[in-house]
Amino acid sequence: MPLHIPLAPAAAERSVRTALHSTTPVTPRPPRLGEGALQPVLPLPVHRLAPVTGPTEPPRARLTGWRFLLARDGLAVGAAETMLTADGWAFSHFCEGPFIASSERAVRLADALPGPYQPRLLSVPELYMLTLWLHSDPGADPAAGDPLPEDLLMPLAPAPPGIAADRAVTTAALLPLLTSRLAPLGLAS
Template sequence: MPLHVPPAPAPALRSVLTALGSPTAVSEDRTPALRSVQGPVSPESPLPVHVLDQIVPSGSGPYTRLAGWRFLLRNGDRCVAAAETLLTADGWTFSHFFEGPYLSSTELALRQAESMRTPYQPRLLSIPELYMLTLWLHGDTEADASTGTPKPTDVLVPLAPAPPGITAHRPHRVADLLPVMTLRLTPAPLLGSPA
């Protein structure tokens, strides 16, 4: 198995389990799928969510920060929703439940990564400047999942929906995709006014 899924912090997992077990506390936060699901729901596939705060490098490369942990919520053999946690001054806490296209896209990207021959540590990388989410396959499988920046040889798999001009589910080395993302954010030069 080439994916080395890092363990989520125990308090993050506990916060999700508590939210799932307390329907009165989070009834307004539950998604339609969670409200209608029959049987138990279990949090699986914990992935650290990093945010790329700066695509256009300022000489030092991209800057990322850990924003939370995301758990895919399974009911039997299907993913019905996801739960996200965040780090506060008091520790890890449940943030929210959600549904949408990123669930099936994340599952598909994880299956793609499992079929690769190279071992990776899976993470999620959010790129707010492009409204983009990727599966970040980090080459150092023993690294602390809460730290680090994308290395040029790491792989990014854009999740669907991807921004225009970037193909979802096509793996790219960071060294190849970062210049494309940079170009998308670089303002076009102003042309002179017509004479």
């Protein structure tokens, strides 16, 4: 298995488990999650891509949280995200939608790739884009680091028009496309 799933901080997982068992309206479950037992599985650190300033500028990312797929009877039906606060890790929100199935599919595809990788999620909010980031150093601290040129990025479906989903490409290959997409928004030079 080339994927080395990182361990989530215990407090992050605890906050998700607490939210799953909460009956307060602060943590309402989306309708698709329904009632019943859900298990947090496949914890992945979520990093946000900093605004791309140009094709020669190395990409920067910062950790924004951890996402756990929520499984019922072995099938992912949603996700839960945590965020880092001044008091430590806290539950943020539940998620549903196409990125859930796409995340599962991308992990399966990535697991068949040669070489060891540490899976992470990389968010590009300006493009409403989420990618499975396959960090080439499987032993790296999952909370730190920026996408390296040799790292692989696999856009999750639905990907923005003109960007292929479920296809792993190097950061060096995808970054120029992202830069050109962000340029009209005044986010790249």
